[in-house]
Amino acid sequence: MTRVQLLELSAAVLLLGAAVGGAAYWHRAAPPPRPDTFPVSRPADAIEAWDLELSDLAGRTVRIRDLRGQVVLLNFWATWCAPCRDEMPGLATLARELGPRGLAVIGVNYKESKREVQAFVQEQKLGFPILLDDGGQVAKRYQVFALPVTVLVDRRGMVAGTVLGIRDWVAPDARAYLDRLLTQPKV
Numbered sequence: 001m002t003r004v005q006l007l008e009l010s011a012a013v014l015l016l017g018a019a020v021g022g023a024a025y026w027h028r029a030a031p032p033p034r035p036d037t038f039p040v041s042r043p044a045d046a047i048e049a050w051d052l053e054l055s056d057l058a059g060r061t062v063r064i065r066d067l068r069g070q071v072v073l074l075n076f077w078a079t080w081c082a083p084c085r086d087e088m089p090g091l092a093t094l095a096r097e098l099g100p101r102g103l104a105v106i107g108v109n110y111k112e113s114k115r116e117v118q119a120f121v122q123e124q125k126l127g128f129p130i131l132l133d134d135g136g137q138v139a140k141r142y143q144v145f146a147l148p149v150t151v152l153v154d155r156r157g158m159v160a161g162t163v164l165g166i167r168d169w170v171a172p173d174a175r176a177y178l179d180r181l182l183t184q185p186k187v
Contacts, residue, residue, distance in 0.1 A: 038177035040152065040161035049153040052138045054108065054131035057118055062106065062131055064153065070104045071160075071181045072153040076133075076144045078110045079120045083166035084148040088124050090169035094178070095128035101182050102155070105129075110147060111136045155184050 049072070051064045064072065075091055077084035088107075095105035107130040109117045114132060121130055133139055142151055150163040160181055167174060 038173045039167075040163050040177065042161045043159055047159045049151070049157055049159050050138075050141045052108075052131070052141070054133055054138060056129045056131055057114065057121065062129060064157065067104050067106075067153075068157050069155055069186050070102045071155055071178070071184075072104045072106060073178075074106050074108055074142070074151040074153065076108045076110055076139055076142070076147060076149045076151075078112055078147055079116055080112075081147040085120075085124075087148055087166050087169065088126060090167075092124070092126050092128060093170050098178060098182065099128075102186070103178065103182060106131060108133050108138060110139050110144070152181065154181055155186055 049064050052074075053061060053063050056062055064074075073091070073094065075084075075087065077087070079085065091105050091107070094103060099105070105128040107126070107128060109130055109132055111134060112132075117130060117132065131138075142149070146164070148166060150167070152160040152163070154160040
């Protein structure tokens with residue numbers, strides 16, 4: 001083996017070692033998520049949640065004030081919104097797993113017909129209430145200008161935060177954030 005070939009082989013071994021070491025470093029076990037690392041916009045001042053009054057798919061009226069004492073996750077969505085559709089299974093999981101601890105997951109459909117929404121809910125087998133915002137008035141009141149948007153309301157009925165866009169609601173950082181809201185004392 002010539003000196004040049006030996007140098008090339010040594011360089012290749014060093015580069016391979018650096019690549020393996022870098023991969024091991026970047027894929028090391030992550031520390032547990034902190035509850036304050038979830039990307040949520042928090043209001044600077046305490047803001048009471050707007051009291052909505054909308055009908056669910058069965059025609060029952062749902063009001064935010066009736067959910068006081070629970071943490072409410074209001075998800076504004078539409079069937080034509082691909083990110084909204086992608087979020088739904090995670091929201092259904094939260095409703096099923098965290099509902100007994102006091103989390104009320106509520107879907108607020110934006111300006112679609114009851115028939116369209118019912119077909120989607122049945123297809124996806126969603127197990128949480130879906131409200132119909134036919135005229136978009138509740139979305140307007142909550143300043144929803146794009147979908148999906150999620151508004152989180154604490155047990156006191158105060159806005160805890162707003163999440164713009166799609167999130168993985170079953171990811172560790174989201175769970176840690178929701179756990180923090182759920183451990184607040186009941187009102």
